[in-house]
Amino acid sequence: MSAEKKFRIAVIPGDGIGKEVVREGLRVLDHLANESNGQFSFESDFFPWGCEYYLENGKMMDEDGVEKLKDYDAIYFGAVGFPGVPDHVSLWGLRLAICQGLDQWANIRPVEFLPGVPRRLNHPDVETLNWILVRENSEGEYSGVGGRNFSGRGNGNEVAVQSALFTEQGCERIIRYAFDLARTRKRKKVTSVTKSNAQQYGMVLWDEVFARVSKEYPDVETDQQLVDAMAAQFVLHPEELEVVVASNLFADILSDLGSALAGSLGIAASANLNPEGCTPSMFESVHGSAPDIAGEGIANPIGTIGSAALMLDHLGLKEEAKLLNKAIEETTRKGFLTRDIGGTHNTVEITDAIIENLSMVKEEV
The missing domain is CATH 3.40.718.10 (Isopropylmalate Dehydrogenase)
Structure with missing residues (x-):
């Protein structure tokens, strides 16, 4: 400059x-x-x-x-x-x-294990661990779609609906961003996190978009995990993580877990x-x-x-x-x-x- x-x-x-x-x-x-x-x-x-x-x-x-x-x-x-x-x-x-x-x-x-910070994770090479959460930040579970009704029916009869909104465009742009980011790192790997066994619409759409986009990145290793299995992997096998891409809610929760494991x-x-x-x-x-x-x-x-x-x-x-x-x-x-x-x-x-x-x-x- x-x-x-x-x-x-x-x-x-x-x-x-x-x-x-x-x-x-x-x-x-x-x-x-x-x-x-x-x-x-x-x-x-x-x-x-x-x-x-x-x-x-x-x-x-x-x-x-x-x-x-x-x-x-x-x-x-x-x-x-x-x-x-x-x-x-x-x-x-x-x-x-x-x-x-x-x-x-x-x-x-990013989830980074800083030197000198007391261990919260029992891993032989804690300071070598370094991965990054890529969180869809505009829709998904935090889209704000829903409402409350029937309060007039009296106490205990109100109904609340909270819907997760997944669009193909929203899924594709965040997944593609994760793949592009992975190409800049030493290990080129993207792990996708969903719960598509139970959430058979929005998260199956996510899985399908992930499979389609991944074909354009043959140089990037891929993995897919259900969110509960991924929470366990954060603790048991964090060395397998590089770029983790997930929905608004799942990445929010997993990033807090990663930060806690890193110390605070x-x-x-x-x-x-x-x-x-x-x-x-x-x-x-x-x-x-x-x-x-x-x-x-x-x-x-x-x-x-x-x-x-x-x-x-x-x-x-x-x-x-x-x-x-x-x-x-x-x-x-x-x-x-x-x-x-x-x-x-x-x-x-x-x-x-x-x-x-x-x-x-x-x-x-």
Whole structure:
């Protein structure tokens, strides 16, 4: 880059510890920009949307919130959820509203075993494990199709219907994305996860699309598992995993399992992508708002900082993304850990260590 590239970032800290960890992630991004010799910079605009906003305004975000976000290069998101606001209100009113409104149809959740983090998995080569969940992020079980009725019949007689919506287009684009991603990795393998023995319509459609698309990728190894068997494989044979593609609900659950096995949800990063680039993508850690520890300064910022690395890569700053991931690894290797992974360091201290290690790993390159 010869001239400065200015990236406009929409920042939504949200609720609870989201505000704390996003602040630390922005510190890292600003440090990288300051060290870039004028090659790039970040311009951040903050949006106060979340549960506090809901309690004051009766809505989780502005009515035209999605439109306001469309002109940004990326969205940096903290967390959503707080006592006093039902979880389905906070989720559908903000995060899902953004993901669906901007057609961020690919959710990427790496599972990485960082050095120095206490083992949660009995495996002889834990630090060699590294796989990635590719989650369909726009339809499936979270399509919002359904309703409640017959409340007038009295207590105990109401009926609720929740339908999963699978389209051939939605299945194909996420499956094809997984195959393309597998081609960039050392081991070229995609594992598809469904429950098509019991869900004979939507997930059989998924299986059929997977079989058809796989024929176009003869260089990529394939595997198919039912979701219950895949949960067991995460624990028993994780070395067999590389790229795992699944529906909205299944990948959501499996990614939490993977993060827990890796040590904590606090270290897990994710990206909600619009791969075509028609709208901005959104980057967030996997963990929730953790209101029980909000304001104490002990939240783990690694997941949110790792999400910043995914954002850097998406924005074309691939070397900076690699450096940041190496700095995170060096930080945990040296024993800088927060309480959730057996350490004693606070949120700011972890970020300080990552920034310090950025300089060190840069000199090694």
